[in-house]
Amino acid sequence: LVPVTHFVLPRHVRLPNLPPSLTATSHTGTFRRRFPPPYNFRALSDPVTAGLGGFDVIGDGGSMLQDAGATALVIAGAYALISTFDFLSERKLIEQNLSRKLVHILSGLLFMASWPIFSASRWARYFASVVPFTNCLRLVIHGLSLATDEGLIKSVTREGNPDELLRGPLYYVLVLILSAVLFWRESPVGVISLAMMCGGDGIADIVGRRFGSTKIPYNKQKSWAGSLSMFVLGFLVSVGMLYYFSSLGYFHLDWVSTVERVAAVSFIATIVESLPITGTVDDNISVPLVSMVVASLAFGY
Ligand SMILES: Nc1ccn([C@@H]2O[C@H](COP(=O)(O)OP(=O)(O)OP(=O)(O)O)[C@@H](O)[C@H]2O)c(=O)n1
Numbered sequence: 467l468v469p470v471t472h473f474v475l476p477r478h479v480r481l482p483n484l485p486p487s488l489t490a491t492s493h494t495g496t497f498r499r500r501f502p503p504p505y506n507f508r509a510l511s512d513p514v515t516a517g518l519g520g521f522d523v524i525g526d527g528g529s530m531l532q533d534a535g536a537t538a539l540v541i542a543g544a545y546a547l548i549s550t551f552d553f554l555s556e557r558k559l560i561e562q563n564l565s566r567k568l569v570h571i572l573s574g575l576l577f578m579a580s581w582p583i584f585s586a587s588r589w590a591r592y593f594a595s596v597v598p599f600t601n602c603l604r605l606v607i608h609g610l611s612l613a614t615d616e617g618l619i620k621s622v623t624r625e626g627n628p629d630e631l632l633r634g635p636l637y638y639v640l641v642l643i644l645s646a647v648l649f650w651r652e653s654p655v656g657v658i659s660l661a662m663m664c665g666g667d668g669i670a671d672i673v674g675r676r677f678g679s680t681k682i683p684y685n686k687q688k689s690w691a692g693s694l695s696m697f698v699l700g701f702l703v704s705v706g707m708l709y710y711f712s713s714l715g716y717f718h719l720d721w722v723s724t725v726e727r728v729a730a731v732s733f734i735a736t737i738v739e740s741l742p743i744t745g746t747v748d749d750n751i752s753v754p755l756v757s758m759v760v761a762s763l764a765f766g767y
């Protein structure tokens with residue numbers, strides 16, 4: 467017998483007295499069978515479930531409007547973030563490299579944090595991807611010196627050389643696009659990979675440059691302090707972002723095994739970041755891609 471609450475609760479709510487493979491869908495009054503995945507989370511946010519914590523309040527036309535508005539808002543946010551760090555480094559309130567690393571940490575994490583303001587539509591992830599895509603165009607245009615934007619160059623490059631825009635920053639925004647399109651807010655895999663690239667890799671530089679006097683034996687460019695801080699912050703940011711998305715109802719996690727799996731991903735990503743391969747493959751490629759592979763194996767897609 468199906469309790470009446472099944473029809474009034476938000477769609478994503480998984481009722482405790484149902485078998486794990488059943489999810490209530492309130493708009494039709496029916497139940498959608500989902501095959502339980504072979505891992506410890508249940509994705510709850512596809513077109514069936516809704517954005518903003520599960521309520522699809524405005525229908526298809528409204529979804530497009532919501533996504534267009536969200537895209538505009540996040541593009542403005544990205545512009546404001548870069549301008550703020552340009553202002554701070556211009557005024558010498560923070561050094562250029564710290565500005566670059568704070569942009570590295572904040573832009574991807576804030577981008578990911580903005581995903582719940584997009585609708586439940588299947589197109590929402592593509593609307594969201596427009597944000598890194600516009601930044602990708604911006605990097606290519608300025609990287610090729612087709613236009614000049616001193617603010618962008620100051621807040622995003624190491625030495626103020628436009629060429630640099632076509633390396634680390636460009637790979638970074640491409641990874642944001644890949645993660646949004648492939649994983650979106652429905653899988654822990656993308657969330658963890660971005661947390662490792664943004665939080666983990668970003669803090670390794672900030673801490674390593676300041677406190678990294680003891681170098682790693684196999685890589686004199688990297689330090690124990692940098693790598694340890696990457697492991698700890700990558701882990702904490704991953705768990706924090708997973709908690710954020712799961713508390714909004716996008717997936718359910720078993721926290722004990724999640725913590726173990728995230729620790730394993732953080733450990734392997736940290737090892738990869740510490741290897742003397744930076745000249746061959748950029749950290750903004752190796753760290754998120756390895757995290758994606760390991761998190762996919764640990765959690766399933
Ligand atoms: N595990 C790590 C990582 C980084 N660092 C410190 O941070 C600096 C920059 O490291 P990294 O980001 O790998 O260098 P780049 O590739 O030059 O910079 P980016 O990836 O930001 O372009 C290193 O020289 C080192 O002082 C560290 O001590 N330990």
Ligand SMILES: C/C(=C\CO)CCC[C@H](C)CCC[C@H](C)CCCC(C)C
Binds near residue numbers: 540566574634642750
């Ligand atoms: C310095 C960077 C990488 C080098 O390791 C980061 C480059 C960042 C991009 C130029 C800007 C990316 C903006 C994000 C796509 C959106 C941020 C939105 C948010 C709401 C601020």
